[in-house]
Amino acid sequence: MPKSFKELGVIDILADACETLKFKTPSPIQEQSIPYALEGRxxxxxxxTGSGKTAAFALPVLQALYENPQPLFCCVLSPTRELAHQTAQQFQALGSTMGVxxxxxxxxxxxxxxxxxLxxxxxxIVATPGRLLxxxxxxKGFNxxxxxxxxxxxxxxxxxxDFKEPINKILAVIPKDRHTYLFSATPSKEIEQLQRASLRNPVRVQVSNRITTVDTLLEYYLFTPLxxxxxxxxxxxxxxxxxxxxxxxxxxxxxxxxxxxxETLKFSVVPINGNMSQSARLGALNKFRAGNKSILVATNVAARGLDIPQVDVVINYSVPDNAAEYVHRVGRTARAGRSGKAITMCAQYDVVRYTNIEKEVHGDKKLPEYPIDKEGVMLLMGSIDEAQRQAKISMARLHEKMGKRPGFKKRKRGDDEDE
Amino acid sequence: MKKVRSEDDGQENQAYKALLTLLDDGETLVHKLPKQRAVEIQSKGNIEGASDNEEEEESDDEIQVEDDNEGDCKDPFEWHFASADLENVDTPTKWKSVKRQLVELGSRSVLQLPDPAIDLGQVPKVSGIGSLKLKYRIIKPFEQVNPELSSLQTELAGPLFGYQDIFVSNRTWENAQQIQNLYVLHAMNHILKTRDRILKNNNRLSADTNLEPKDQGYTRPKVLFLVPTRNSAVKLVETIIAVSGLSQIESKKRFMGAFNEKTEPAGNKPEDFQQLFAGNTNDLFCLGIKFTRQAVKLYSSFYSSDIIVASPLGLRMIIGNEGDKKREFDFLSSIELMVVDQLDAIQMQSWENLTHIFRHANLMPKESHGCDFSRIRPWYLDQKAKLLRQTVLVSAYTTPEMSNLMSKQCLNIGGKLRCRLEYHGSMATIGARIRQVYHRLPPVSFDREANERFDYFTNVLLPGLLRGASHDGTLVFIPSYLDFVRVRNYMEKHNHSFVVLSEYTSQSQVSRGRTYFADGRSKIMLYSQRLHHFRRYNIKGCKNIVFYGLPDNPKFYQEIVRFLARTSIEKGIDPDLLRVQVAYSKWDSLKLERIVGSNRVGPLVEGLNDMYEFF
Structure with a gap:
């Protein structure tokens, strides 16, 4: 088993970059895919997520670029804006010495x-499909x-x-003679379709059959009344x-x-959700990343692809919709070999959903309950009541403001109170 | 200023409305189908700079390839705009000054170059029309307009055709046409070179799609001319048409109808006034001009124009203010040559409009307006367009505001030439012996100077006059309107007998004021600089003159001091009894120099005494 990036065939300049970024040994996915990629497959x-996918495709791409420099060399399609920024950062970090x-x-x-x-x-180019198209x-003048x-x-x-259509259109205007890498957390029929449409004789690399969580992650559930x-x-x-x-x-x-x-209870907290503008989202993320705020409250937008290495604990305030979602969420912690904790809060109505997920992810293994002092929780109820009230008042004010703004579009999902 | 020109109110209203409709349509201007747009405009009538977007096929095959100097390192057009070294330039932080003794433009001129120097080639030596790198097809037409280069033109052509910023500070009505001919020639040459290069590359591209020539900016307008009045716009456009050598002019009738007027100011006014205020003096317009192979098209839409001719006010209205719903200034993003003519007259209109325009030039556009990004010159993409733009300012004299504009807004890395003359002083040619006493204000910082001046006037000059045997016929000339209001309020508060003549005074009040003052019914007259600029009155009955501040225009000083000479002749008063008093400070040295002469300004500003007398 190769022990270093060099032994995988990565050129010195990139291997050195890996070292400065503290990537000591290749992760399983990198170990398996890089040699094939360097062969040109x-x-x-x-x-x-969190298994080092980004570097798995970035290293071969940069190596090919190094050997054959050319503008508009590679295009990465990314599902979310945040992920696109992160992927670009990684490319920049790995390729900085070669001036990418x-x-x-x-x-x-x-x-x-x-x-x-452009x-x-x-x-x-790291892009979301819609805007790239x-x-x-x-x-004019860009192709x-x-x-x-x-x-x-x-x-x-x-x-x-729903990026299928733009992706197909993009595939139609880029050269057929190219290399293509496709990465996904889960295999599905649609993915296979996409693969047939875009890849030529690909090598299939799979790190683990079942979608699951990494070993260094301690998972708990916590049953609590709504x-x-x-x-x-x-x-x-x-x-x-x-x-x-x-x-x-x-x-x-x-x-x-x-x-x-x-916030009313004086926690150092920052939100990230779909109501915020792009720059506000990035700002929130940076505050959290820099450690100015220690708690990030996120909706699904932030669930994927955000690489925040310092996260110690993930708390699922609500049970996620499905197993894939769960894996992605708890995948925010215990990344790159570090340890971490995930706690899923489960109310009386969520039991079925929760057990389904547990079964899908861990098979027959049951997760331990997170130990808490119920008396202690009850003692908090008083002060929380007041905080909840304050939060509701602020929310009502916020809704009023948004309702008044002429350009505000009603959201399909989430704004239950409006309906 | 609007009040002053009440006679062309109707005209102005019409133009206002037209401009407003244009602003309403600002957004659609770009997106609408060209045909539709043209029809719309027709129905709306007379709109300046409105669009007719019919982008007709320009025949490419006529291009004379041998006329293109691509790669010619001796052509300033090449080294200034296409040089590869431009990639690394940065906003110069320091400028190195080199003295230039120019015969026509001023013996004390200064050429400023970025320090450390950026090597962009040598400014060409000019010996005649033939030595300029001109497009063949404009040489003949130009020679018809301007058979030979005068010595002034020869001197100016070097830096002008070498793409350096120039500040000409000795425009007079006699040399105005020479200067204009030359800068129009340069502008035409620049436009044709740019255009021909683009067309030539279009040809090349259709043969080989792999080429990526860099030959354009974001938007088409390359040249911006700012002039103060419609009448000066007519002169400019006529010069442009003549130099272009094209006989087919679209919308010329419409243009002449809206811009031309055969009126002349009263014959007894000075010649420069006659020139400036002849014809249509409306100052609200913005006009696009486009060149095709056969024709000059006036009233082309801004985004398909090569030249924009505008008054500062007209262009400012289109640029709009921060927060306005309709704003439009993307078409200024790719201006490569900016000429402001009659800067002195523009300053009399409103300085703020001009600086507003400079702040909005060469910004990155908000929308693409259909530009081909693969052909945009790299320094546009790096937002360095400001550093390449050539700015030519033409004025009759220098003011601190103009110098400031030159230092802050003209960043051309090719260098900037500030022309400075040796002045003999307009005082010397008054033609009458009149005592002129110059009082120097205590030296204070610039922001406290206005207070110091006011205190000096109210504590020293005014009491001195009132104490005298008679202060009948005292004219107080005040250059700045802010000072004017302050002095007026003070006089009102202290119940002095006085009349007010400023640019905002109604015509009837002006007449009444002049009569009262001439009769001696009012003892003091406050007279503003702007009013003198717009009217050039000959005030009767002056016995004392106080210059609260000196006028910018040295001619004004002469004219005003001559009021006294007139009194002395008409009323037979001994000239010794008449007196001029001037308050000045070290911040006035530019004005002072033009009036007392270059050799006297030093002692006056820095000498030991605080008071100087001239006879």
């Missing part, structure tokens, strides 16, 4: 700036006629998010004070309310 990879130029093309940012960035001929169609590498990152999610959910959350956060924590919620409403409540 197309790759189809299945691996859980990367550009992020995502929705919600100024088209003109992006057009200018006409400066970056080597790598926009530029291919509308920005991907000489593209050599295409990467479809988190392909399951790309298809989830009524006491907030109090329990506050109790746990009190206990874990000083650690960096992500709290996942299912709806945007909760994603707004809970941070407000926690």
């Amino acid at each position: 197309d790759i189809m990879g299945f691996a859980a 130029k990367t550009t992020v093309i995502i929705g919600g940012e100024d088209q003109m700036q992006q057009a200018v960035a 006409s400066k001929k970056p080597h790598i 926009d530029h291919l169609e509308k920005t 991907l006629r000489y593209l050599k590498y295409l990467v479809l990152d988190e392909a399951d999610r790309l298809l989830d998010m 009524k006491h959910k907030d109090a329990t959350l506050v109790y746990i956060l009190n206990e874990l004070a000083g650690k960096s924590i992500i709290v996942f919620v299912n709806t945007k409403d909760e994603g707004t309310r809970i941070p407000l409540m926690l």
Whole structure:
């Protein structure tokens, strides 16, 4: 078994970059895919998040670029704006010594700036499909006629998010003679379809058959009545004070309310959800990443692909919709060999959903219950009542403001109170 | 200023409305189908700079390839805009000054170059029309307009055709046409070179799609001319048409109808006034001009124009203010040559409009307007367009505001030439012996200077006059309107007998004021600089003159001091009894120099005494 990147065939300049980034040994997915990729084969990879996928495709792409420098060399399609930024950062970090130029093309940012960035001929474009297609169609003088590498990152999610059509259109205008890598957390029929459409004779690389969590992660469940959910959350956060924590919620409403409540209780908390503008989201993320805020309350938008290495604990305030979602959420912690904790809060109505997920992820193994002092939770109820009230008042005010704003569009999901 | 020109109110209203409709349509201007748009405009009538977007096929095959100087390192167009070294330039932080003794433009001129120097080639030596790198097809037409280069033109052509910023500070009505001919020639040459290069590359591209020529900016307008009045726009456009050598002019009738007027100011006014205020003096317009192979098209839409001719006010209205719903300034993103003519007259209109325009030039556009990103010159993408733009300012004299504009907004890395003359002083040619006493204000910082001046006037000058035997016929000339209001309020508060003549005074009040003052019924008159600029009155009955501050225009000083000479002749008063008093500070040295002469300004500003007398 090769022990280092060099032994996988990675050139010195990139291996050194890995070292400075503290990637000591290749992760399983990197170990399996990089040699094939360096041979020039197309790759189809299945691996859980946090397993080092980004480097698995970035290293071969950069190596090929090093041997054959050319503008507009590689395009990475990414399902979310946040992930696109992260992938670009990783490319930049790995390729900084060879002077690689990367550009992020995502929705919600100024088209003109992006057009200018594209006409400066970056080597790598990391993009969300919709906006990239926009530029291919509308920005005069921009094309991907000489593209050599295409990467479809988190392909399951790309298809989830209705990017099928733009992807097909993009595939139609880029050269057939290219290398393609497709990565996904889960295999599915649609992925197979996409694979047939875009890859040529790919090598299939799979790290683990079942979608599962990494071994260094300690998982717990916590059964609590719906009524006491907030109090329990506050109790746990009190206990874990000083650690960096992500709290996942299912709806945007909760994603707004809970941070407000926690703020009233003087927790250092920052929200990230779909109601926020792109720059506000990035700002929130940076605050959390830099350690200015220790608690991040996130809805599903943040669930995928965010690499925040310092997260110690993930709390599922609500049970996720399915197993894949669960794996992605708890995958925020215990990344890259570190240890971590995941606590899933389960109310009386969520029991069925929870047991299904538990079964799918862990088979017959039952997770341990997270130990708490119920008396202690009850003691908190008083102060929490007041905080909840304050949060509700702020929420009502917020809703009023949004309702008044003429351009505000009603959200399909999450804003239950409006309906 | 609007009040002053009440006679062309109707005209102005019409233009206002037209401009407003244009602003309403600002957004659709770009997106609508060209045909539709053209029809719409027709129905709306007379709109300046409105669009007719019919982008007709320009025949590419006529291009004379041998006329293109691509790669010619001696052509300034090449080294200034296409040089590969431009990639690494940065905004110069320091400028190195080199003295230039120019015969026509001023013996004390200064050329400023970025420090450390950026090597962009040598400014060409000019010996005649033939030595300029001109497009063949404009040489003949230009020679018809301007058979030979005058010595002034020869001197100016070097830096002008070498793409350096220039500040010309000795425009007069006699040399105005020479200067204009030359900068129009340069502008035409620049536009044709840019255009021909693009067309030539279109040809090449259709043969080989792999080429990626870099030959354009974000938007088409390359040249911006700012002039103060419609009448000056007519002169400019006529010069442009003549130099272009094209006989087919679209919308010329419409243009002449809206811009031309055969009126002349009263014959007894000075010549420069006659020139400036002849014809249509409306100052609200913005016009696009486009060149095709056969024709000059006036009233082309801004985004398909090569030249924009505008008054600062007209262009400012289109740019709009921060927070306005309709704003439009993307078409200024790719201006490569900006000429502001009659800067002195523009300053009399409103300085703020001009700086507003400079702040909005060469910004990155908000929308692409259909530009081909693969052909945009790299320094546009790096937002360095400001560093390449050539700015030519033409003025009759220098003011601190103009110098400031030159230092802050003209960043051309090719260098900037500030022309400075040796002045003999307009005082010397008054033609009458009149005592002129110069009082120097205590030296204070610039922001406290206005207070110091006011205190000096109210505590020293005014009491001195009132104490005298008679202060009948005292004219107080005040250059800045802010000071004017302050002094007026003070006089009102202290119940002095005085009349007010400023640019905002109604015509009837002006007449009444002048009569009262001439009769001696009012003893003091406050007279503003702007009013003198717009009217050039000959005030009767002056016996004392106080310059609260000196006028910017040295001619004004002469004219105003001559009021006294007139009194002395008409009323037979001994000239010794008449007196001029001037308050000045070290911040006035530019104005002072033009009036007392270059050799005297030093002692006056820095000498030991605080008071100087001239006869």
